[in-house]
Amino acid sequence: MSPEPEFKYKQCLIIRNDVKMSCGKKCAQLAHAAIAAYEKADKITKKKWFDEGMKKVALKVNSQKDLYVIKTLAEDAGIPAAIIADAGMTEIPPGTVTALGLGPAKSEDLDKITGDLQLL
Amino acid sequence: MSPEPEFKYKQCLIIRNDVKMSCGKKCAQLAHAAIAAYEKADKITKKKWFDEGMKKVALKVNSQKDLYVIKTLAEDAGIPAAIIADAGMTEIPPGTVTALGLGPAKSEDLDKITGDLQLL
Numbered sequence: 001m002s003p004e005p006e007f008k009y010k011q012c013l014i015i016r017n018d019v020k021m022s023c024g025k026k027c028a029q030l031a032h033a034a035i036a037a038y039e040k041a042d043k044i045t046k047k048k049w050f051d052e053g054m055k056k057v058a059l060k061v062n063s064q065k066d067l068y069v070i071k072t073l074a075e076d077a078g079i080p081a082a083i084i085a086d087a088g089m090t091e092i093p094p095g096t097v098t099a100l101g102l103g104p105a106k107s108e109d110l111d112k113i114t115g116d117l118q119l120l
Numbered sequence: 121m122s123p124e125p126e127f128k129y130k131q132c133l134i135i136r137n138d139v140k141m142s143c144g145k146k147c148a149q150l151a152h153a154a155i156a157a158y159e160k161a162d163k164i165t166k167k168k169w170f171d172e173g174m175k176k177v178a179l180k181v182n183s184q185k186d187l188y189v190i191k192t193l194a195e196d197a198g199i200p201a202a203i204i205a206d207a208g209m210t211e212i213p214p215g216t217v218t219a220l221g222l223g224p225a226k227s228e229d230l231d232k233i234t235g236d237l238q239l240l
Contacts, residue, residue, distance in 0.1 A: 011151075013147065013148070013151055013190035015147070022240075023143040023146060023147075024178035024179075025178075025240050026147055027133065027135070027143075027146055027150040027151075027178040027240060028133070028150075028176045028177065028178050030147040030148075030150075030151050031131075031133055031147075031150050031153075031154035031176050032174055032179075032238075033152045033155055034155055035154055035155060035158055035174065036174075037239045038155055053207055054152055054155065054156075055207075057148065058144035058145075058147040058148050058151075059144075060144075067125060068233075071154030075162060087173055087175075095208060099173050101155030109176060113177045119144050120142075120143060120147060
């Protein structure tokens with residue numbers, strides 16, 4: 001058996017599980033989060049992450065407060081972080097905070113902040 | 121009632137619905153598709169799409185063949201298109217084609233190609 005490839009870099013995409021959304025809606029919100037956080041990352045990190053295959057993990061939290069706590073911890077650690085608020089055309093009220101994108105950043109740095117979160 | 125804002129640009133993120141994946145897995149695949157197609161778009165289109173709020177629509181098809189047909193139609197129309205194959209660490213076999221990202225591009229051009237697809 002070949003060893004599992006190691007991913008030194010990843011993105012964590014975190015959805016608010018307390019906001020009722022269809023799977024398609026969650027996908028759109030997390031794709032927003034992915035691109036918004038990606039745009040905040042530095043070129044070298046983006047390139048390394050690309051070359052490794054752009055690892056992404058979809059996670060969930062149970063409140064808006066949890067999302068902001070994680071955002072603050074990430075920013076304090078120098079990790080690109082982007083909060084997503086929905087335009088509210090469909091399913092949920094305008095301005096509802098739905099998601100948080102983190103990274104790409106070093107997996108070990110992200111794990112310190114998101115290691116306790118459940119997979120979506 | 122204020123009129124609905126018009127989105128001249130959007131991204132279409134298309135998942136293979138015939139491949140069994142969790143919602144979290146689908147989100148990660150479509151986030152891949154979003155960034156991979158975004159990287160292929162030109163700067164001016166990206167900026168216009170950003171300024172409009174980065175509209176994204178999550179759609180589904182029922183076969184790999186359908187995904188490739190749409191990709192070819194998109195490329196023929198000059199729309200950035202990125203097929204995603206999964207690394208296969210979790211849930212599905214390595215190399216499985218899972219998703220297609222289209223755009224950002226003009227909504228009217230995307231609608232000609234994706235107008236008949238169902239929302240995810």
